Amino acid sequence: MNPALREKLTTAPVAGLSAQLRKRGLEGVFIDGVRPLAPGQSFVGTARTLRFLPLREDLFTEYGGGYNAQKRTFDAVEEGEVLVIEARGEKGSATLGDVLAIRAHARGAAAIVTDGGVRDAEAVAAVGIPVFSAGAHPAVLGRKHVPWDADLAIACGGATVQPGDILVGDADGVIVIPPALAEEVADDALAQEDEDGWIAARVAEGHPIQGLFPMNAEWRAKYDAEQSTP
Amino acid sequence: MNPALREKLTTAPVAGLSAQLRKRGLEGVFIDGVRPLAPGQSFVGTARTLRFLPLREDLFTEYGGGYNAQKRTFDAVEEGEVLVIEARGEKGSATLGDVLAIRAHARGAAAIVTDGGVRDAEAVAAVGIPVFSAGAHPAVLGRKHVPWDADLAIACGGATVQPGDILVGDADGVIVIPPALAEEVADDALAQEDEDGWIAARVAEGHPIQGLFPMNAEWRAKYDAEQSTP
Amino acid sequence: MNPALREKLTTAPVAGLSAQLRKRGLEGVFIDGVRPLAPGQSFVGTARTLRFLPLREDLFTEYGGGYNAQKRTFDAVEEGEVLVIEARGEKGSATLGDVLAIRAHARGAAAIVTDGGVRDAEAVAAVGIPVFSAGAHPAVLGRKHVPWDADLAIACGGATVQPGDILVGDADGVIVIPPALAEEVADDALAQEDEDGWIAARVAEGHPIQGLFPMNAEWRAKYDAEQSTP
């Protein structure tokens, strides 16, 4: 992602970006049920995916231990990427702990998003990389999962994520932006943000919603006039 | 609501008020599943209601946009009122954002209660009006709802709310008080609060629960004696 | 519990203890769905159990009021014990309030764990005893429960708890440790904690997961060498 786009996506709120996606017919873009481990965390990045499958003891024996798909992916994540984990919304185990969070952070990853749990959650929160998850759970992943494969399209929190999709997260949640739309969505979201901020100021002054939100011709004329004033 | 009653209801904890309602046979009075956006928020007010219905694309086209039922209600809410939204517990979209929260605040509303989501949740929390909701979600309401009508009895968080009902919220949750009962419920809750505070102090001193909570004759005599002491 | 064991269990994270239990074939040891009322709370103690049954009006009349099973148990809890309540995960009422929390604290209890709600939650959080619960709810227990019996094996948060079992809770959650295993589990968790801390430091330096987590012979040799160095 080029730095200018990253900057715009960092400035635009997730709520505003999602409204622009909706205008383009995209509503299935929300990774729901995840929250940041530490309040105030937000991020922008491109997706690197990792898929867990439900625990099956024979498969765990073969694929669960050692340098498994999970660990290989944390070693492979690159600068600016968001490591996204499909864990089927399972809250009864963790999908990562502090050592792996430190590794992702050291690799320069932008964030970790999992619709499963996190263990040693306080230690993970302290690492410094934003981690959005379904919550804390002390169990290792083997209680519920087999780490399986990476770098394919996955389902996370009810949304499909392809490798390379752009993910943006803040206090409202996490959304997925198809890369080809990111530039225009960001631009339009920032423009709308300016407009909404101006409207909010008018409403705070006591003006009614009617005619102002959305703006009628009269209000828009005032807005445009102010915008053009240096 | 007269200021004296408002003052009493502000002082009494929701837990204590609900216990008094239970004594009068009312248990279906809890708006469950909602939490304040900012810790420590509490409120007292009378209900103004707003009802959302499930998204149906044809109805959204007709009723969803422009100066819809939602916006009209935020323009109409009056000082001291609590704007209560029926959103069927749907967490997959917002039911309001910061502009509308600012409008309700500017109108002098006491609070907003919704069993749906809130977008731009950090901005909404910063407005200053208490907002109790099912959580943050970045999507606009049209992902899940059609804003429909107002000022009728609704279901919110599993409780029926009529326009004019008294709502009280604190860290424990939100309850609905039939207006005719509010005065006596508030008085009795405050009296019980005094008594429970005295009991709590005795328990903190090491006295057992037995005979003290509830008080037997001996303990009550001591309590009454202290109360009458200036 | 002897002070040395208590100290070890206090130092070891719940995540680390649960990993040791798993190595011994125990996975059904998590009290899920409970969180501390105040952030940062943690505890170690032995279980004293209390069981609630679903509200049945005739039984509540007979057993719900006065010096019931709940109150008797809070009067009976002893120093270092964790009062554990089976409430079937029911979130629609409280299972205790501030007076009882004060009593447990005055008795020297280590913590209270309930898979039901807590009323006057802010007051309870201020008492000083760690309370892990399914959340705040203002209703008294009689809305959903009859307090029934104590000192028998119960189900809490999906785990079986016997009187005398060791419970440990922190930000990750609460686990149940069979007393006979506690010493070795604590020792091994602390040893593993040292090792994982050392690994974390190496990962923070930029070393990959591969070969290091878990350690191969080369890394282990380095680790062992450092350990033996004063």
Added chain:
Amino acid sequence: MNPALREKLTTAPVAGLSAQLRKRGLEGVFIDGVRPLAPGQSFVGTARTLRFLPLREDLFTEYGGGYNAQKRTFDAVEEGEVLVIEARGEKGSATLGDVLAIRAHARGAAAIVTDGGVRDAEAVAAVGIPVFSAGAHPAVLGRKHVPWDADLAIACGGATVQPGDILVGDADGVIVIPPALAEEVADDALAQEDEDGWIAARVAEGHPIQGLFPMNAEWRAKYDAEQSTP
């Protein structure tokens, strides 16, 4: 509804009708979570609505007994109408029993649809009117509801139903059709049904899906040829 339209809607499967609604951009039209009490029941009719609100003891006292909103609506339902009840998906009580089902049947109602329960379910199933519900429950409605109002837009099974909307139900479920679209949706569903039936016959003969479903030019030519052959 004119008899010709009713006939078409009776012949077309709900699955086919819903596909036509989707082509016109309508997907929020499914009353989910309801099943017929007796296997094989299906229906077509126009909606008459009834709304229940959550039990609140004071309101039940005032509005729950006697000739309440529920009973008035069953007395008022007219021939060919479907009585649709909003019960918030609550399965813990009934929303009607056999006496009311008999009344609706005697009035000539086409069906009853409720996202709540039915009591005396075997007796209700024997009445002869199709009843689609969330299942059987022996409790009277007052355990969970206050019967409230009628003839307004409601939410049932996750779909918005306006009075006068057309409802069609079969083994697949129940859908809501905006009246203005009913004719064309029915016509196109029947045409598609013919086509799909012809395709199904070809597939049964062993032809692959590829090129046939949907039909390519070659297959369509054959289909058209057969259609024009008397």
Added chain:
Amino acid sequence: MNPALREKLTTAPVAGLSAQLRKRGLEGVFIDGVRPLAPGQSFVGTARTLRFLPLREDLFTEYGGGYNAQKRTFDAVEEGEVLVIEARGEKGSATLGDVLAIRAHARGAAAIVTDGGVRDAEAVAAVGIPVFSAGAHPAVLGRKHVPWDADLAIACGGATVQPGDILVGDADGVIVIPPALAEEVADDALAQEDEDGWIAARVAEGHPIQGLFPMNAEWRAKYDAEQSTP
């Protein structure tokens, strides 16, 4: 239970019995979420209870195998009793199979009620004893449970059941009747059943609900007159 009472309770529908319990203030009497394995099954009996706790591997090793609490209880159930199992609504394993169902049947038990699963469900359904459960599941109980104790008050399907309580089940569901109320509840339910049957016949003739259900003075006079006519 004396045969006359058993006969009355067999004749009265569960819906009618529950309405009489409600008149006496009892609503927490429904074992919800259970259905008969074979359609048309119904039963009357007194409760013998059995409690399962969540799987904990150490406890299963000690208590799960051999002649465990489950098997002892099936050997002990007596004629006319209903074996009621607390399984916490867990659907991911069975709580009995055909051998134990045959044993209960051979002992003369009236029914088995479990809020968990049943394995070999077709074979169990063929045994001839009514079995109400949360559904079929092939896994043995050890996947989710430790069979624990018997003959104590338990929670089943959201209701408290004491040993000796009367249970009645039919297509609507299962209810719990305190023994001391059974006679009057049965008598009043049968009387109401007569009255409702007469009302149903009038409604089938085309009379409106208004004034008839419940009956006004005029209708009651007609009803009473017919009743007194031989």
Added chain:
Amino acid sequence: MNPALREKLTTAPVAGLSAQLRKRGLEGVFIDGVRPLAPGQSFVGTARTLRFLPLREDLFTEYGGGYNAQKRTFDAVEEGEVLVIEARGEKGSATLGDVLAIRAHARGAAAIVTDGGVRDAEAVAAVGIPVFSAGAHPAVLGRKHVPWDADLAIACGGATVQPGDILVGDADGVIVIPPALAEEVADDALAQEDEDGWIAARVAEGHPIQGLFPMNAEWRAKYDAEQSTP
């Protein structure tokens, strides 16, 4: 699969097979939440997998229509295979209809298993191929899914299924058997079935569970004697 193994697996009940898997340490083998469309259906086959991802409008446009992954897989399924679909337990749309069921049947597939819905469910049930699903829903798959890829390991009903795994379904549910274990699991299940049948006959004669289930030395001697008798 060789015919002899298929025959054994067809004869052995799923409950018995799952007990043998458990003896070998495998419990994560249940595809839960699926039921046959027609009562009495059962099957044995090897898995061919198909994966759906959550609806994302841009991806549906690109991959959802025409000869998509779903249709390609139904054209490719081979004799004796079970087509298994990952639909994330989503019940709000179908994952197949009658045309595709006919195709699978024509190809000689042994069954279809989906943890999503089925449309035209009555027509599908009439095709003759066993279909186990989460239930009927009239919507086409595009309401909730994008058909994505095939022939990789998937999650279905909470179990991991690899291409080539053996699946067996009957009234109790569906299980996954690793191919390498199938022969011994089938043999042992059939042997256990004989034994359990003999035990069931003894219990039906009135013998207690104690000592018989499992058999003590005395009972086993009798059993062995009878077995060896021609």
